[in-house]
Amino acid sequence: MPSAENSGIPAAELQRFTAYLRGCKRILALVGAGLSASSGLPTFRGAGGLWRSLDATALATPEAFERTPGLVWQFYSYRRHMALQAEPNKAHYALAELARKNEDFITLSQNVDGLSQRANHPSEQLHLLHGTLFDIKCTNFYCDYTRENEFTDPIVPALDIPKLDSGLNPSAVDKTGEEAAKSMREALSGTQTEIDISDANNQIPELDAKDLPQCPKCNDGLLRPGVVWFGEALPEKTMNTVDEWIAAGTIDLCLVIGTSARIWPAAGYIHEARSKGARIAVCNMDPKDTPGELHKGDWFFTGDAGVIVPEIFKSIIGEI
Ligand code: APR
Numbered sequence: 001m002p003s004a005e006n007s008g009i010p011a012a013e014l015q016r017f018t019a020y021l022r023g024c025k026r027i028l029a030l031v032g033a034g035l036s037a038s039s040g041l042p043t044f045r046g047a048g049g050l051w052r053s054l055d056a057t058a059l060a061t062p063e064a065f066e067r068t069p070g071l072v073w074q075f076y077s078y079r080r081h082m083a084l085q086a087e088p089n090k091a092h093y094a095l096a097e098l099a100r101k102n103e104d105f106i107t108l109s110q111n112v113d114g115l116s117q118r119a120n121h122p123s124e125q126l127h128l129l130h131g132t133l134f135d136i137k138c139t140n141f142y143c144d145y146t147r148e149n150e151f152t153d154p155i156v157p158a159l160d161i162p163k164l165d166s167g168l169n170p171s172a173v174d175k176t177g178e179e180a181a182k183s184m185r186e187a188l189s190g191t192q193t194e195i196d197i198s199d200a201n202n203q204i205p206e207l208d209a210k211d212l213p214q215c216p217k218c219n220d221g222l223l224r225p226g227v228v229w230f231g232e233a234l235p236e237k238t239m240n241t242v243d244e245w246i247a248a249g250t251i252d253l254c255l256v257i258g259t260s261a262r263i264w265p266a267a268g269y270i271h272e273a274r275s276k277g278a279r280i281a282v283c284n285m286d287p288k289d290t291p292g293e294l295h296k297g298d299w300f301f302t303g304d305a306g307v308i309v310p311e312i313f314k315s316i317i318g319e320i
Pocket of ligand 1: 031034035044046057110111257258261263283285303304305306
């Protein structure tokens with residue numbers, strides 16, 4: 001069967017999608033960790049979702065922060081560091097370009113890595129459902145301190161990633177098996193002497209609360225990353241804006257890119273879009289990761305978002 005160059009998409013499938021996309025007015029994209037996988041950042045439910053043998057999602061709770069703020073900060077400081085080392089890939093740029101071509105296209109991102117912003121996705125068309133690693137806020141319930149676009153890495157000296165010459169033992173064995181995490185580690189080990197602190201075999205210091213970022217406003221609370229943890233509500237203003245957009249008319253297309261679509265309420269937007277008339281187009285490496293049942297007229301593009309997304313938008317945005 002003929003297929004579009006490099007992407008492996010059957011030509012007839014691409015043609016059917018492209019013809020539909022050209023006529024689309026209102027488009028909603030829900031994106032997840034798979035969007036940034038080819039930038040070298042591990043996903044959550046892939047093999048690289050373990051951090052120091054801990055389920056990454058178990059560290060993403062207010063209870064984990066209360067119990068072990070040092071460990072949770074080490075996890076987030078590591079993610080901030082990795083995200084800053086990574087570069088946006090072609091899928092981030094393609095989504096940003098589609099947004100520039102169509103004012104009625106919005107991206108709902110579950111990612112906190114800042115890569116869509118760095119690909120210049122128009123900010124009013126990008127809704128960060130789970131916050132960002134680069135906003136910081138106070139944990140004290142009575143304090144409203146927040147700091148946006150805080151890119152200092154490490155945010156405090158105690159969170160600096162230990163170096164090889166510090167006497168700690170790096171493991172020689174990669175135990176995660178996750179390609180993205182591995183390539184990032186290799187890139188790091190080739191250029192720097194940092195220890196891979198995502199590997200539980202490598203020691204990390206136990207940090208005191210006094211070593212962690214402190215609130216400069218109330219002088220009484222620890223600062224925390226401005227991400228949405230399990231058990232917390234999504235940002236109200238963001239949800240209201242998205243709800244208003246959804247209510248404003250029928251939706252022609254819902255793109256579901258690089259997400260397992262298992263986390264609610266984010267995954268619920270796919271169903272809302274469907275109920276407003278949208279056809280669904282999924283792009284995922286794993287052909288089993290379907291968000292519910294696909295209907296006749298929907299699409300499933302199997303493969304790397306970094307390759308597929310620029311290809312399926314090409315007739316509108318040109319070459320990325
Ligand atoms: N291209 C496209 N899809 C990919 C790629 C790739 N290169 N690599 C992996 N994927 C797919 C996986 O098959 C999987 O379906 O990306 C998806 C990633 O799923 P998750 O790891 O569950 O990430 P995500 O859907 O973003 O998780 C949602 O859960 O842990 C919380 O808050 C966290 O925002 C996150 C939310």
